[in-house]
Amino acid sequence: MKKIILLTGFEPFNxxxxxxxxxxxxxxxxWHEGDFVVHxxxxxxxxxxxxxxxxQAVEELQPSIVIAVGQAGGxxxxxxxxxxxxxxxxxxxxxxxxxxxxxxxxxxxxxAYFATLPIKAIVHALREAxxxxxVSQTAGTYVCNHVFYxxxxxxxxWGTTMRAGFIHIPYLPQQAAAHPGSASMKLEDxxxxxxxxxxxxxxxxxxxxxxGGVTH
Amino acid sequence: MKKIILLTGFEPFNxxxxxxxxxxxxxxxxWHEGDFVVHxxxxxxxxxxxxxxxxQAVEELQPSIVIAVGQAGGxxxxxxxxxxxxxxxxxxxxxxxxxxxxxxxxxxxxxAYFATLPIKAIVHALREAxxxxxVSQTAGTYVCNHVFYxxxxxxxxWGTTMRAGFIHIPYLPQQAAAHPGSASMKLEDxxxxxxxxxxxxxxxxxxxxxxGGVTH
Amino acid sequence: MKKIILLTGFEPFNxxxxxxxxxxxxxxxxWHEGDFVVHxxxxxxxxxxxxxxxxQAVEELQPSIVIAVGQAGGxxxxxxxxxxxxxxxxxxxxxxxxxxxxxxxxxxxxxAYFATLPIKAIVHALREAxxxxxVSQTAGTYVCNHVFYxxxxxxxxWGTTMRAGFIHIPYLPQQAAAHPGSASMKLEDxxxxxxxxxxxxxxxxxxxxxxGGVTH
Amino acid sequence: MKKIILLTGFEPFNxxxxxxxxxxxxxxxxWHEGDFVVHxxxxxxxxxxxxxxxxQAVEELQPSIVIAVGQAGGxxxxxxxxxxxxxxxxxxxxxxxxxxxxxxxxxxxxxAYFATLPIKAIVHALREAxxxxxVSQTAGTYVCNHVFYxxxxxxxxWGTTMRAGFIHIPYLPQQAAAHPGSASMKLEDxxxxxxxxxxxxxxxxxxxxxxGGVTH
Numbered sequence: 001m002k003k004i005i006l007l008t009g010f011e012p013f014n015x016x017x018x019x020x021x022x023x024x025x026x027x028x029x030x031w032h033e034g035d036f037v038v039h040x041x042x043x044x045x046x047x048x049x050x051x052x053x054x055x056q057a058v059e060e061l062q063p064s065i066v067i068a069v070g071q072a073g074g075x076x077x078x079x080x081x082x083x084x085x086x087x088x089x090x091x092x093x094x095x096x097x098x099x100x101x102x103x104x105x106x107x108x109x110x111x112a113y114f115a116t117l118p119i120k121a122i123v124h125a126l127r128e129a130x131x132x133x134x135v136s137q138t139a140g141t142y143v144c145n146h147v148f149y150x151x152x153x154x155x156x157x158w159g160t161t162m163r164a165g166f167i168h169i170p171y172l173p174q175q176a177a178a179h180p181g182s183a184s185m186k187l188e189d190x191x192x193x194x195x196x197x198x199x200x201x202x203x204x205x206x207x208x209x210x211x212g213g214v215t216h
Numbered sequence: 217m218k219k220i221i222l223l224t225g226f227e228p229f230n231x232x233x234x235x236x237x238x239x240x241x242x243x244x245x246x247w248h249e250g251d252f253v254v255h256x257x258x259x260x261x262x263x264x265x266x267x268x269x270x271x272q273a274v275e276e277l278q279p280s281i282v283i284a285v286g287q288a289g290g291x292x293x294x295x296x297x298x299x300x301x302x303x304x305x306x307x308x309x310x311x312x313x314x315x316x317x318x319x320x321x322x323x324x325x326x327x328a329y330f331a332t333l334p335i336k337a338i339v340h341a342l343r344e345a346x347x348x349x350x351v352s353q354t355a356g357t358y359v360c361n362h363v364f365y366x367x368x369x370x371x372x373x374w375g376t377t378m379r380a381g382f383i384h385i386p387y388l389p390q391q392a393a394a395h396p397g398s399a400s401m402k403l404e405d406x407x408x409x410x411x412x413x414x415x416x417x418x419x420x421x422x423x424x425x426x427x428g429g430v431t432h
Numbered sequence: 433m434k435k436i437i438l439l440t441g442f443e444p445f446n447x448x449x450x451x452x453x454x455x456x457x458x459x460x461x462x463w464h465e466g467d468f469v470v471h472x473x474x475x476x477x478x479x480x481x482x483x484x485x486x487x488q489a490v491e492e493l494q495p496s497i498v499i500a501v502g503q504a505g506g507x508x509x510x511x512x513x514x515x516x517x518x519x520x521x522x523x524x525x526x527x528x529x530x531x532x533x534x535x536x537x538x539x540x541x542x543x544a545y546f547a548t549l550p551i552k553a554i555v556h557a558l559r560e561a562x563x564x565x566x567v568s569q570t571a572g573t574y575v576c577n578h579v580f581y582x583x584x585x586x587x588x589x590w591g592t593t594m595r596a597g598f599i600h601i602p603y604l605p606q607q608a609a610a611h612p613g614s615a616s617m618k619l620e621d622x623x624x625x626x627x628x629x630x631x632x633x634x635x636x637x638x639x640x641x642x643x644g645g646v647t648h
Numbered sequence: 649m650k651k652i653i654l655l656t657g658f659e660p661f662n663x664x665x666x667x668x669x670x671x672x673x674x675x676x677x678x679w680h681e682g683d684f685v686v687h688x689x690x691x692x693x694x695x696x697x698x699x700x701x702x703x704q705a706v707e708e709l710q711p712s713i714v715i716a717v718g719q720a721g722g723x724x725x726x727x728x729x730x731x732x733x734x735x736x737x738x739x740x741x742x743x744x745x746x747x748x749x750x751x752x753x754x755x756x757x758x759x760a761y762f763a764t765l766p767i768k769a770i771v772h773a774l775r776e777a778x779x780x781x782x783v784s785q786t787a788g789t790y791v792c793n794h795v796f797y798x799x800x801x802x803x804x805x806w807g808t809t810m811r812a813g814f815i816h817i818p819y820l821p822q823q824a825a826a827h828p829g830s831a832s833m834k835l836e837d838x839x840x841x842x843x844x845x846x847x848x849x850x851x852x853x854x855x856x857x858x859x860g861g862v863t864h
Contacts, residue, residue, distance in 0.1 A: 014863070072864035076292075076399045077392065085731055085760060085785075089861025101859050102768070112733060112760030120750070130390030132400055137733075138785040141861030168864055173405060174346030176293065183292045183399030184348055189389060211749050213737025213789030215662070216720035216816055230647070288648035299517055301544060301569075305645025317643050318552070328517060328544030336534070353517075354569040357645030384648055427533050429521030429573030431446070432504035432600055508724075508831045509824065562822030564832055605837060606778030608725065615724040615831030616780055621821060 003036040005198055006063035008054060010070055010143070013045035013095055020172045021069040024190040031195070036202065039063070045095045045143050047088055051105075051150035058154060058162070065163050065201050066151060067117065067194065070144035072168035073175070076183040077132035078193045080119045081139040081166040084149035085112045089141035105149045113152035115165030118200060118207035122167075125200040131193050132185075135212035139166055163201060167194070219252040221414055222279035224270060226286055226359070229261035229311055236388045237285040240406040247411070252418065255279070261311040261359050263304055267321075267366030274370060274378070281379050281417050282367060283333065283410065286360035288384035289391070292399040293348035294409045296335045297355040297382040300365035301328045305357035321365045329368035331381030334416060334423035338383075341416040347409050348401075351428035355382055379417060383410070435468040437630055438495035440486060442502055442575070445477035445527055452604045453501040456622040463627070468634065471495070477527040477575050479520055483537075483582030490586060490594070497595050497633050498583060499549065499626065502576035504600035505607070508615040509564035510625045512551045513571040513598040516581035517544045521573035537581045545584035547597030550632060550639035554599075557632040563625050564617075567644035571598055595633060599626070651684040653846050654711035656702060658718055658791070661693035661743055668820045669717040672838040679843070684850065687711070693743040693791050695736055699753075699798030706802060706810070713811050713849050714799060715765065715842065718792035720816035721823070724831040725780035726841045728767045729787040729814040732797035733760045737789035753797045761800035763813030766848060766855035770815075773848040779841050780833075783860035787814055811849060815842070 009022030022042050029040035041057045043050045058066060072079065086109050088100040119135055126133035139145040148166040155162050169190050170176075176184035225238030238258050245256035257273045259266040274282060288295065302325050304316040335351055342349035355361040364382040371378050385406050386392075392400035441454030454474050461472035473489045475482045490498060504511065518541050520532040551567055558565035571577040580598040587594050601622050602608075608616035657670030670690050677688035689705045691698040706714060720727065734757050736748040767783055774781035787793040796814040803810050817838050818824075824832035 070864065075864065076397060082735070083733055083759065087730070087762070087861075089859060091859055091861050091863060099859065101861075102855070102857050110758050110760075111731065111762050112758075114735070114759050127393040130393050132389055132392035132396070132398070134396045137789060138862075138864075140864040141785060142863040144864055173348055173401070176348035177343040177346050180348070180350045181292060182348070184401070185389070186402045186405065189402065207750070209750050211737065211739055211747065213735075213739050213749075214786075215739060215790040216718065216723065216788040216792055286648065291648065298519070299543065301515055303514070303546070303645075305643060307643055307645050307647060315643065317645075318639070318641050326542050326544075327515065327546050328542075330519070330543050353573060354646075356648040357569060358647040360648055423534070425534050427521065427523055427531065429519075429523050429533075430570075431523060431574040432502065432507065432572040432576055508829060559825040562825050564821055564824035564828070564830070566828045605780055605833070608780035609775040609778050612780070612782045613724060614780070617821070617832070618834045618837065621834065 002032065004061050004063040005036050005038045006041065006057055006061055006066045007038055007194065008041045008043050008068045010043050010045050014092060016175060019071050020169055020187065020190060021071050023187055024169065024194055025069055027191045028194060043147060047094050047098060047100050047143060047146055050143050050147045054147055054151055055154055063162060067197060068147050068151060068166045070166065070168055073171050073179065074182050075168055075170050077134055078126055079134050079136035079168045080122050081115055081136050081148060081168060082119055083112050083114050084139060084145055084152050086110065086149055087141055088146055094143055105146055106153050109153055113149065113156060116163040117165035118204035119165065120210045120212050121204040121208040122197045122200045123212060124208060124210055125196050126193055129196055131189055136168060137214060167197060218248065220277050220279040221252050221254045222257065222273055222277055222282045223254055223410065224257050224259050224284045226259050226261050230308060232391060235287050236385055236403065236406060237287050239403055240385065240410060241285055243407045244410060259363060263310050263314060263316050263359060263362055266359050266363045270363055270367055271370055279378060283413060284363050284367060284382045286382065286384055289387050289395065290398050291384055291386050293350055294342055295350050295352035295384045296338050297331055297352050297364060297384060298335055299328050299330050300355060300361055300368050302326065302365055303357055304362055310359055321362055322369050325369055329365065329372060332379040333381035334420035335381065336426045336428050337420040337424040338413045338416045339428060340424060340426055341412050342409055345412055347405055352384060353430060355384065383413060434464060436493050436495040437468050437470045438473065438489055438493055438498045439470055439626065440473045440475050440500045442475050442477050446524060448607060451503050452601055452619065452622060453503050455619055456601065456626055457501055459623045460626060475579060479526050479530060479532050479575060479578055482575050482579045486579055486583055487586055495594060499629060500579050500583060500598045502598065502600055505603050505611065506614050507600055507602050509566055510558055511566055511568035511600045512554050513547055513568050513580060513600060514551055515544050515546050516571060516577055516584050518542065518581055519573055520578055526575055537578055538585050541585055545581065545588060548595040549597035550636035551597065552642045552644050553636040553640040554629045554632045555644060556640060556642055557628050558625055561628055563621055568600060569646060599629060650680065652709050652711040653684050653686045654689065654705055654709055654714045655686055655842065656689045656691050656716045658691050658693050662740060664823060667719050668817055668835065668838060669719050671835055672817065672842055673717055675839045676842060691795060695742050695746060695748050695791060695794055698791050698795045702795055702799055703802055711810060715845060716795050716799060716814045718814065718816055721819050721827065722830050723816055723818050725782055726774055727782050727784035727816045728770050729763055729784050729796060729816060730767055731760050731762050732787060732793055732800050734758065734797055735789055736794055742791055753794055754801050757801055761797065761804060764811040765813035766852035767813065768858045768860050769852040769856040770845045770848045771860060772856060772858055773844050774841055777844055779837055784816060785862060815845060
């Protein structure tokens with residue numbers, strides 16, 4: 001039986017009509033290579049519901065690897081998140097018009113979880129392939145981080161060997177055309193980047209050691 | 217006889233091994249549609265020589281439209297330049313290792329020339345096509361501006377109806393992969409953007425009026 | 433009789449209740465040293481009226497030097513403008529609720545004028561004094577550039593020896609406190625910066641040659 | 649007996665000859681008001697040693713509140729850190745020429761600790777006072793975060809009521825004068841900001857709830 005890779009993307013939010021994370025992820029639905037196959041799922045951009053849909057997908061599919069993907073309008077590259085933190089602090093309302101401020105995601109959960117993807121190896125492989133990428137030290141405090149933390153907490157609670165993490169992606173060009181000053185990336189490069197992230201994760205049980213930090 | 221459109225791009229500079237402006241421009245060599253045909257020429261990234269090669273190409277080809285294209289590493293979009301200024305002030309040496317500081321490009325030439333392309337219409341059309349674009353109020357003070365000013369001066373001196381201008385383009389993804397924090401754009405989008413710029417110029421004898429300025 | 437230095441600042445605009453340019457400039461009203469004395473005038477943030485008030489002040493005071501100062505919210509330093517361009521292209525309405533788009537400031541005026549202040553020497557002196565500063569290649573296309581161009585045109589028309597230019601300054605800290613993400617500078621540093629700009633202009637009939645340009 | 653407030657700042661690093669964090673902190677040595685007094689200590693910019701000096705100071709002084717302060721060249725405001733993470737990942741060597749990559753600060757320590765200062769109340773009070781400030785979601789992965797994490801871990805291990813956190817501050821103007829493009833802040837504003845942070849911490853046993861997060 002094939003290893004299952006779960007990719008998730010979000011529905012559009014914040015007045016956008018498209019979300020590149022879902023566009024990229026759904027392109028890879030069913031993609032298989034060697035001994036793995038990809039399942040793609042869409043998450044609502046809603047606190048609580050997003051993590052619920054994620055949990056159900058993980059329960060149902062029992063994936064070996066989960067990569068959650070989210071739009072980071074304004075960022076320039078494929079940014080591989082290092083850490084998920086236990087706080088919701090929304091600068092804007094979610095798609096259910098709720099704006100949660102300073103609530104823990106999991107009451108009495110730990111402050112944070114590190115991603116268990118080989119983040120340095122992924123950034124290295126993406127750059128080698130000519131795709132702009134970097135390690136990110138924060139996934140924010142909105143629904144993306146919410147899902148990321150919930151996912152890592154679930155993996156931790158289950159004591160599973162499942163590896164998981166989060167990748168933020170820029171606007172698509174057509175979105176940036178409406179947001180002057182914002183960087184963008186083509187859908188095909190996002191998709192190729194996700195393929196590389198999957199292959200790299202499968203190839204690295206242990207991450208590379210390569211500087212990817214920042215002074216502040 | 218067909219109208220001639222001259223596109224120019226630059227050779228690589230500043231330690232790069234590729235220049236997206238030449239990559240994009242050379243792809244369009246010979247492209248024709250309706251009553252026009254594109255000629256592509258490469259310029260050296262050298263003060264003086266760059267404008268000389270440009271002048272000779274203009275003299276030889278007698279183009280109706282000239283669009284000079286240059287790499288602007290760090291910019292996020294196709295930025296259509298509004299104005300060329302009569303100064304060389306190089307922050308780094310050119311490809312002949314010369315760093316000119318504060319010399320006029322044309323002694324006793326006017327301080328500046330406005331582009332004679334329909335810059336607002338081009339930005340509008342690019343955004344409509346889903347390509348990030350904006351008007352830029354400065355082409356810098358390096359070889360790009362040098363060529364742009366020389367070109368506009370030549371057009372002015374000849375009293376020609378030739379229309380001309382300059383478009384700055386971002387890094388390619390493979391370049392941005394080596395410059396963390398920099399935005400990028402795919403070659404195919406740059407090429408498509410230049411096609412749109414040409415068609416829009418041919419379609420607009422007079423520019424649209426649409427806000428594209430900045431407070432500072 | 434003392435040489436007259438005219439400094440101008442603007443009234444608040446764009447929902448601000450204060451304009452650092454006027455706050456800095458008015459502090460220097462009457463400041464004198466050696467053989468010069470400073471006159472400070474406030475300009476309305478209104479196309480046309482701003483340049484009219486400037487012209488009248490120049491006519492009345494017959495200054496040796498004019499430094500127009502304006503707020504550049506978001507910029508980080510004292511930026512000394514290199515060039516004024518002959519276009520109004522307002523991204524927002526002025527204080528009379530007029531938003532001019534793509535009109536020349538002076539019909540049949542030249543495309544641009546270079547500042548006649550020793551801009552490189554001023555930047556050099558400011559940095560020596562521990563004040564962040566840089567040459568700016570564009571004063572934008574709003575009321576600041578409008579006044580700057582009008583002033584340089586007036587100087588040119590009169591064939592005067594008056595030297596003139598424009599300095600953009602950041603938000604004050606209290607303004608930046610309301611614009612998260614924006615840099616700021618203390619009023620006293622702005623004032624000290626203007627003192628240095630005046631002294632440097634008086635000390636340099638010819639500008640220093642020091643790189644201050646950009647590649648794009 | 650008076651409550652002790654411990655402030656720490658760093659020695660210069662990365663080719664600087666001054667570190668604003670130490671300049672600001674040492675100004676407050678001995679400052680007292682009501683029932684508290686400030687002790688200021690300098691930390692070396694060296695992994696391991698910095699946290700050792702911090703631990704000894706905490707052990708010796710038994711402070712009620714600790715605010716560690718560090719330079720964040722390029723940031724625009726007083727940024728109050730939300731969370732310290734258990735990783736050293738240095739982009740540059742420390743002052744002992746060691747560049748640690750991807751090592752936990754405390755082996756088998758938790759992934760992160762939240763600051764126990766009232767971070768939202770501090771940002772609110774600073775802005776009220778006209779000082780630019782924001783919550784920061786990451787203190788980086790260098791010596792600042794190293795000290796911050798070690799400090800929070802020590803507080804946690806001791807089960808103390810001591811409250812602690814970290815504030816990043818911009819360059820001083822004289823530093824920014826040598827780093828064109830960087831924002832800066834006057835020393836007196838940094839010092840005033842720290843006074844406000846101390847008073848606000850004493851006044852708020854529980855933090856305010858006010859949005860201070862980011863989407864990514």
